[in-house]
Structure formats: C-alpha cells, structure tokens
Amino acid sequence: MKENLIELKNLPLGRTAKVKHLSSIGAARRRLLDLGLINGTVVEAMHKSPSGDPTAYNIRGAVIALRSEEASKILVELN
Amino acid sequence: MGLTNQSTGSSLLGNGTIIDRTSCSGFIIALSGNPNVGKSTVFNSLTGLNQHTGNWPGKTVATCYGKYKYKNKNFILVDIPGTYSLMANSAEEEIARDFVCFENPDATVVVTDATCLERNLNLVLQTLEITGKVVVCVNLIDEAERKKIHIDCKKLSDRLGVPVIATNARSKRGLDELTDAVYNIALGFVRANPLQITYDETIEQAIELIRPAVREVTGGKINDRWVSLRLLDGDASLLESLNKFLGFNIPDNSILRQDLKKARQFLEQNGINADQLRDRIVSRIISISEEICRDAVSFGNKQYNDTDRKIDSILTSKIFGIPVMLALLAVIFWLTIAGANYPSELLANLLFGIEDRLTDIFISLNVPGWIHGVLITGTYRTLAWVVSVMLPPMAIFFPLFTLLEDLGYLPRVAFNLDNFFKKACAHGKQALTMCMGFGCNAAGVIGCRIIDSPRERLIATITNTFVPCNGRFPTLIALSAIFIGGMANGASGSLVSTLSLTAVVLLGITITLVVSKILSKTILKGLPSSFALELPPYRKPQVGRIIVRSILDRTIFVLGRAAAVAAPAGFIIWIMANVRVGGVSILAHTAGFLDPLGKLLGMDGYIILAFILGLPANEIVLPIIIMSYMASGSLIEYSGMEQLRHILVSNGWTPLTGICVMLFSLMHFPCATTLWTIRKETRSMKWTLISFAVPTAAGIIACFIIANAARFLGLA
Incomplete structure (x- = not known):
C-alpha cells in the first residue's frame, strides 16, 4: 500500500482527497457507489458532528454524513 | 411529517400495487427523482392534490397519485419514492424500479436538483436504460442561479436525447413547459432518442x-x-x-x-467478479454523468456552498450544536404554550355559545331530556372541548415545526444525534422518524421505511411512540402548565412549563435510546448497519404556504378526527355515567375496578379508564378524564386553565398525579391508528403486540417507581 493513502475518517476537516480504494462490501458498497463515490472521486471533509462522529463530506456537490465505520473503509490520497 | 389523507391510507398504494388501468382513463406518468429534489412540490403544483412536502431525504415514503388535465387529456401522476439509483439496493428502490419498469408508464419524469445535477444524472441515465419515454425536469433552477450555477438545458437535452425542462416548482416556473413536454412524450408526438450507455x-x-x-x-x-x-x-x-x-x-x-x-x-x-461488475457499471454511468456535466453545467462561483457551510459550522458544532437544538425546541414550545391560551378561550366561547343556541332549539321543540343529554351534554360538548383545548396548540406547534423541516434543519438534528443512536445500535435516520412522530406517530411509523435494515426499522417502529405526537402535546402542555408551571407565578409560569415540556421530550428521547439499546441486546440482536445521511442545502421556507396549509390541514384533520372519535366517546361516557347498576353508574363501577392499579401508578381509576377509552385517539384522554369527574358524566363548559386546575385538584390530583399522567401519556400503547399502521407496515401481529406492550411496560415501570418513590420520601 502506498504511504500517502489514509482512511477517509482520518482526513482533516477542510482538506480534500481523492478516493483510491473502497473496501466495503455488499449493500454498504453499493450505497457508496450510488452517491458517486468511485475511484478518483474528490472528497472534502466538512464538519464533524458534536460528538465527533459522524463526519459530513462534500461528495460531488452534495453533503453526505458518514459514520467512522464507513469512512474507515474508504482509502483516499491527500490532494 | 403531517398526517395527511395520503399518509393515512386513503390513497396509499401498497408495495407492488398496480394501478388498475381499466378503472382510470388517462395517461400514467411516473414522477421519480433523487430524495429531496422538490419532487413533492412538482407533484403538488401539477395536481393540486395536497400532499405534505418537506426538506429531508426520503420524504415520500409511499406511492401517491393525483390527476391533472392538459389539452383535454387526463393524466395520472404517480409520485414514486425518491431514490438515488434503480439498482434495487433497498425496498424503496425496488418500488421505484418496479414502477418504471413494469407499470409501463406513458412517460417518466425524472426530477433532478439543478444545484447537484451531476449526481442526479446517475438516476436519469439508469432510467434511460429502461425506457426512452423520459422527460428530465431540472428543478430548483432559481437556487442554482443564485449560486451562479448555469445549466444549458439545450445541450443537456441533446446529450440525453430526451426533453429537458428547467423548473422552479415552488414559483411554478417552467411547469407549463414541463406539462407540454410530458404531453408530447406520452402521446408519442415527440420521439425521444435516448442516450445508450455502452460498457466495456x-x-x-x-x-x-x-x-x-x-x-x-x-x-x-x-x-x-x-x-x-x-x-x-x-x-x-x-x-x-x-x-x-x-x-x-x-x-x-x-x-x-x-x-x-x-x-x-x-x-x-x-x-x-460480481463486485467488480457492479463497480464497472456504476463507474461507467458516473463517468458519463461527469462528462455530460462538464459540457452542460458551468459554475460562476466555485464557493457556492459557503453560506450553508458557515451555518452548518455553527448548527453542528461541538459547542453550539446540541444547545441550539434544545433552544429551538424550547422556543417552539414556548410559542405554542404562550400563544394557545387566547385562541382556546375564543374557540370555547364560540362553540359553547352554539351549544346554548342548540339547547334553546331542543327546548323549543320539546325534545326529551335524555336525548338532549346524549347529544348535547354528551356528544357535542366533548367535541367542543377537544376542539377548543386541543386545536390551538396543534395549530401553532405544527406550522412552527414544519418551518424547521422546510428550512432543512431536521437532517442536522439527525447528524447531531447520530452518535447516540449508534451507541444504541440503532440507525441514524431514526432521529428523522422520531421527528415525523412529533406530527403523528402513524406518520412516523410509515416514515420508518427510510431505514433499510429490517432490524433497525423495527426498533424505530417500536420506539416511535416515545415521541409525543401532536395529539398528546396539548395534554402535556395543559398538565405542565397546571402542575409544574402553576407553582411559579405569571410570566415565569409559561417559562417553567416550557422547560418542563422540553424535559418531557428529552426524557422521551432518552427512553427511546435506552429501549432501542435493550431491544438490540435482546429480541432484535444485531450491529448498526451502514448509513449515509444527506444534509440537503438550506432553503428559504415557504412561510405563507406552510401557515395556510398546516392550519387548514390540521384544522380539517383534527375536526374530522374529533368528530369521528371524540363524539362517539362522549356518547359512550354519557351512557356509562347515566346507566346505573345497583345505584352506582357503570362508569363508577369500572373506575372503581381500575382504581387499585391507578393508585399503584400515582393516578386513579378514572385516568386509567380514560387512557383505555382514548385508544382510538390520544386527543380525547384529557376530555374523558374531566367528563368522568363530572357527576353527570358530561363536561362543564371550558373557560380556562384555572377552571381545569380546579376540577383536577378537587378530584384529588396532586403534582405527583400530574407528573405520573404526563409520564404515562408519554409512555403507553400507541393509538389505534398507529397500531393499525404498524400491523400494516410490519405485516406481523407479533411485532404489533410488542409495539403495544413495550411502551406500556415502560410507562407502568416509570410511573410505579416515581409514585412509590415520592410516597416513600413523603413528597406526596
């Protein structure tokens, strides 16, 4: 695995990154695909909920909240 | 959120229901789209049928339809569930796909969000794979223009090969063009040449x-x-x-x-392999969407979401997120409590004035006393009570809450609270179904369809009743004003009752989380499923429309339900109170029988009886209590909170009684409509019974502990 790949949940707020790998499977994976989250999609971490989880991401112009469980299965490369 | 005719069943189409083409002559038009793109507004604007709309994903939880006429042809517009895709990842996507695919609509209108077109094209392209009879409606075009997003509909239409119409359904902009395009496609005057997607x-x-x-x-x-x-x-x-x-x-x-x-x-x-195939299919569709948008959409200002971002950074922040949420809730309660008094008295004067006229007429016609008793002092007076005490708080609370909904605030509530739900092994969208429950628990139960995982959907269904619905609010408001706010004086009184009402709701949320957790560890074992929640852009609410619609809807609905439920209940109570066995009325016998249980729970037999008789509708619980206390079995005329307090206190109510009734009101069996809805949604008698038993058990336990602890400590 390349060194500059991190889990999406570790993406600092305000930073953008490019999706490199989805490791979720089945329904969870299809849900992410439906949101337009595929290889190469640019994602920005926007806000954290008051308790720190979930986090809202800007995905193709829509603001989508993902729990850390989901976000940890998405590997991204920092821009 | 509201319990409109559509959501209560009169025009619901169940899963997989086929519209009977023989019984309706007209062109069938499917209305599809991503969640939260203003599909319902398009639907309402075209059909005039009033379907409740709101600003959160997954609003249209059932298939509704309405009719309109254009150029002398009849069109039947079917509002199918909002979905991101037609790949049947959830029950709703299945309904949407089945409709477009198997019902053979004469045209399918795919409503898209102009501010987020690229993602919306995913559904458009998937629809085009099934049928070419498609009209794309690029809605919210005004919002896009404000954000300096320019969309070239001509180019879009050339690429997609079907008509593309820009609309702003709220202001009816573009709707004439849309109806015309639908007409042309449905009647085959325009032959579409839909984009064909080719894969590897x-x-x-x-x-x-x-x-x-x-x-x-x-x-x-x-x-x-x-x-x-x-x-x-x-x-x-x-x-x-x-x-x-x-x-x-x-x-x-x-x-x-x-x-x-x-x-x-x-x-x-x-x-x-299977996963890779799906990836390739989806990726291909997305890359075509990207490419089309590069061509047809231009951004005048890359930072178009800045305002929303700033608002969210406050409303969902660590410091302000939860306090702002509680403050908003409290403000709504305060406005409801403070604002309901005057219209209540006004309505009471009006309705009881009518009663006097009716009595005069009965006397002048020499109608026997018992008929007057049954019809006027029993039936009509109960109706008048329900309307004057219950209607004003509902008519104030409902539009205020709808305003928050329309703004797009509710998904932020779900965002803020999600971690609590995750810890309870429940679904984050349960917060949204709870919000729907504020309007009506039956609507909340139907709303649980937005949760895909069956386990988490059942948890949300069973616990929905822990959110006090609109029908229980007036009771909670009255009791908190009398027994908690009443201890303080004057203006601070309404403040105290506001705080206590907020506390009741918080308690309801806490109980929801605790019971969800217990269910997750016992009969509904499992881990939280994956979840992605969209936080839609904030939108300017349609204030005028909200006020008119919610007051009209609420008024008509409450009056209808009051007539259907409160009047017969009044009739029954009057009979029970006036038919005597062994010198004691049936009402007193029954209440006497229930009294030991009532006392054990800090209440009395009449109150328990009222909750049981209130099964058809929670609105009538308090009126039944009052009616039962009146020796004649009929209510006295309502003249204000002070009088209500007097009646209750002279019948032995203490602050403890007030608190226990509030607790039991918060936690007891759902009303008959809700139970019927649960039966329909879960298709299981077992889960319906559990939904009955769980909240009732919680209420009994809570009241028992509070009552006996207070007595033990000498507080009551």
Whole structure:
C-alpha cells in the first residue's frame, strides 16, 4: 500500500482527497457507489458532528454524513 | 411529517400495487427523482392534490397519485419514492424500479436538483436504460442561479436525447413547459432518442451472450438489454418482480439459465467478479454523468456552498450544536404554550355559545331530556372541548415545526444525534422518524421505511411512540402548565412549563435510546448497519404556504378526527355515567375496578379508564378524564386553565398525579391508528403486540417507581 493513502475518517476537516480504494462490501458498497463515490472521486471533509462522529463530506456537490465505520473503509490520497 | 389523507391510507398504494388501468382513463406518468429534489412540490403544483412536502431525504415514503388535465387529456401522476439509483439496493428502490419498469408508464419524469445535477444524472441515465419515454425536469433552477450555477438545458437535452425542462416548482416556473413536454412524450408526438450507455467490451459481450434468450423469454414486453445487464449483476429482486408482474420464471428456463452461467464464467475468466461488475457499471454511468456535466453545467462561483457551510459550522458544532437544538425546541414550545391560551378561550366561547343556541332549539321543540343529554351534554360538548383545548396548540406547534423541516434543519438534528443512536445500535435516520412522530406517530411509523435494515426499522417502529405526537402535546402542555408551571407565578409560569415540556421530550428521547439499546441486546440482536445521511442545502421556507396549509390541514384533520372519535366517546361516557347498576353508574363501577392499579401508578381509576377509552385517539384522554369527574358524566363548559386546575385538584390530583399522567401519556400503547399502521407496515401481529406492550411496560415501570418513590420520601 502506498504511504500517502489514509482512511477517509482520518482526513482533516477542510482538506480534500481523492478516493483510491473502497473496501466495503455488499449493500454498504453499493450505497457508496450510488452517491458517486468511485475511484478518483474528490472528497472534502466538512464538519464533524458534536460528538465527533459522524463526519459530513462534500461528495460531488452534495453533503453526505458518514459514520467512522464507513469512512474507515474508504482509502483516499491527500490532494 | 403531517398526517395527511395520503399518509393515512386513503390513497396509499401498497408495495407492488398496480394501478388498475381499466378503472382510470388517462395517461400514467411516473414522477421519480433523487430524495429531496422538490419532487413533492412538482407533484403538488401539477395536481393540486395536497400532499405534505418537506426538506429531508426520503420524504415520500409511499406511492401517491393525483390527476391533472392538459389539452383535454387526463393524466395520472404517480409520485414514486425518491431514490438515488434503480439498482434495487433497498425496498424503496425496488418500488421505484418496479414502477418504471413494469407499470409501463406513458412517460417518466425524472426530477433532478439543478444545484447537484451531476449526481442526479446517475438516476436519469439508469432510467434511460429502461425506457426512452423520459422527460428530465431540472428543478430548483432559481437556487442554482443564485449560486451562479448555469445549466444549458439545450445541450443537456441533446446529450440525453430526451426533453429537458428547467423548473422552479415552488414559483411554478417552467411547469407549463414541463406539462407540454410530458404531453408530447406520452402521446408519442415527440420521439425521444435516448442516450445508450455502452460498457466495456467484455461486459458488452457478456450481455450479448444472454440477450437472445432473455428476448425469447420476455417477448419484447420489457427492455431486454437492460434485463440482461441486471441478470448479469445478479439482481435477485428483479427475478422476483419479473415473476410477479409478468409471470416469467427465469430460473425455470433452462436455456437462459445455461446462457447466464456461461456469461458469468466469461466475465470471471476476464477477471470481473460480481463486485467488480457492479463497480464497472456504476463507474461507467458516473463517468458519463461527469462528462455530460462538464459540457452542460458551468459554475460562476466555485464557493457556492459557503453560506450553508458557515451555518452548518455553527448548527453542528461541538459547542453550539446540541444547545441550539434544545433552544429551538424550547422556543417552539414556548410559542405554542404562550400563544394557545387566547385562541382556546375564543374557540370555547364560540362553540359553547352554539351549544346554548342548540339547547334553546331542543327546548323549543320539546325534545326529551335524555336525548338532549346524549347529544348535547354528551356528544357535542366533548367535541367542543377537544376542539377548543386541543386545536390551538396543534395549530401553532405544527406550522412552527414544519418551518424547521422546510428550512432543512431536521437532517442536522439527525447528524447531531447520530452518535447516540449508534451507541444504541440503532440507525441514524431514526432521529428523522422520531421527528415525523412529533406530527403523528402513524406518520412516523410509515416514515420508518427510510431505514433499510429490517432490524433497525423495527426498533424505530417500536420506539416511535416515545415521541409525543401532536395529539398528546396539548395534554402535556395543559398538565405542565397546571402542575409544574402553576407553582411559579405569571410570566415565569409559561417559562417553567416550557422547560418542563422540553424535559418531557428529552426524557422521551432518552427512553427511546435506552429501549432501542435493550431491544438490540435482546429480541432484535444485531450491529448498526451502514448509513449515509444527506444534509440537503438550506432553503428559504415557504412561510405563507406552510401557515395556510398546516392550519387548514390540521384544522380539517383534527375536526374530522374529533368528530369521528371524540363524539362517539362522549356518547359512550354519557351512557356509562347515566346507566346505573345497583345505584352506582357503570362508569363508577369500572373506575372503581381500575382504581387499585391507578393508585399503584400515582393516578386513579378514572385516568386509567380514560387512557383505555382514548385508544382510538390520544386527543380525547384529557376530555374523558374531566367528563368522568363530572357527576353527570358530561363536561362543564371550558373557560380556562384555572377552571381545569380546579376540577383536577378537587378530584384529588396532586403534582405527583400530574407528573405520573404526563409520564404515562408519554409512555403507553400507541393509538389505534398507529397500531393499525404498524400491523400494516410490519405485516406481523407479533411485532404489533410488542409495539403495544413495550411502551406500556415502560410507562407502568416509570410511573410505579416515581409514585412509590415520592410516597416513600413523603413528597406526596
């Protein structure tokens, strides 16, 4: 695995990154695909909920909240 | 959120219901779209049928339809569930797909969000794979213009090969063009030339391997290329639907089965397994969307979401997120409590004035006293009570809450609270179904369809009643004003009752989380499923429309329900109170029987009886209590909170009684409408009974502990 790949949940707020790998499977994976989250999609971490989880991401112009469980299965490369 | 006729069943189409084409003459138009793109507004604007709309994903939880006429032709517009995709990842996507695919609509309107077109095109392209009879409606165009997003509809239409109409449904902009385009497509005056998506060479070859057999089986009744692709993708629900709607049993067809096996082997040999196939299909569609948007959409200002971002950074922040949420809730309660008094008295004067006139008429006609008793002092007076005490708080609370909904605040509530739900092993969207429960628990239960996982949906269904619905609010408000706010003086009184009402709701949320957790560890074991929640852009609420609609809807609905439920209840109570057995009325006998239980729970027999008789509708619980206390079994005329307090206190109510009734009101069996809805949604008597038993048990335990602790400590 390349060194500059991190889990999406570790993406600092305000930073953008490019999706490199989805490791979720089945329904969870299809849900992410439906949101337009595929290889190469640019994602920005926007806000954290008051308790720190979930986090809202800007995905193709829509603001989508993902729990850390989901976000940890998405590997991204920092821009 | 509201309990409109559509959500209560009169015009609901169940899953997989086919509109009977023989009974309705007209062109069938499917209205599809991503969640939260203003689909319901388009629907309302075109049909005039009033369906509740709101600003959160997954609003349209059931299929509704309405009619309109254009150029002397009848059109039946069917509002199918909002989905991101037609790949049947959830029950709603299945309904949407089945409708577009098997109901053969004369046209499908795909409503898209102009501010987020690229993602919306995913659904458009998937729809085009099934049918070419499509009109794309680029809605919210005003909002896009404000954000300096320019959309070239001509170019878009050229690329997609179907008509594309820019609209702003709220201001009716573009709707004439939309109806015209639909007319032309439905009647075949315009022949669309839909964009055909081609996939990798390997996938195309695999499609061709099974397509002849598919064509043979389906006989041209359905797009065979698309069916082939879905079969390769292993879409089991499509097999079911093919069987259900068209009677094709694919697994029975040995040729097709063999071809499918061959095609799958072919894909495997070329290194494409099931997950990779899905990835490639989706990626291809997305990259086409990207490419089309690069061409047809331009951004004048890259930072177009800045305002929303700033608002969210406060409303969901660590410091302000939860306090702002509680403050908003409290403000709504305060406005409701402070604002309801005056209209209550006004209504009471009016309605009881009418009663006096009716009595005069009865006397002048020499009507026997008992008929007057049954009809006027029993039935009419109960009705008048329910309307004057219950209606004003509802008519104030409802539009205020709808305002928050319209702004787009509720998904932020779900965002803020999600972690609590995760810890309770429940779904984050349960916060949204709870919000719907504020309007009406039956609507909240139907709303649970937005939760895909069956386990988490059941948890949300069973616990929905812990959110006090609009029908219970007035009772809670009255009791908190009398027994908690009443201890403070004057203006601070309404402040105290506001705080206590907020506390009651917080308690309801806490109980919801605790019970969800308990359910997750016992009868509904499991881990939280995956979840993605969209936080839609904030929108300017349609204040005028909200006020008019919610007051009208609420007024008509509450009056209708009061007439249907409160009046007969008044009738029954009057009879029970006036028919005597052994010198004591039936009412007193029954209440006497229930009294030991009532006392154990800090209440009395009459109160328990009122909750039981209030099963059809929570609105009538308090009126029944009052009515039972009146020796004659009929209510006195309502003249204000002070009088209400007097009646209760002189019948032995203490602050403890008030608190226990509030607690039991918060936690007891759902009303009959809700139970009926749960039965329908879960299709299971077992879960309906559990939904009855769980909140009742919680209420009994809570009241028992509070009552006996207070007595033990000498507080009551």
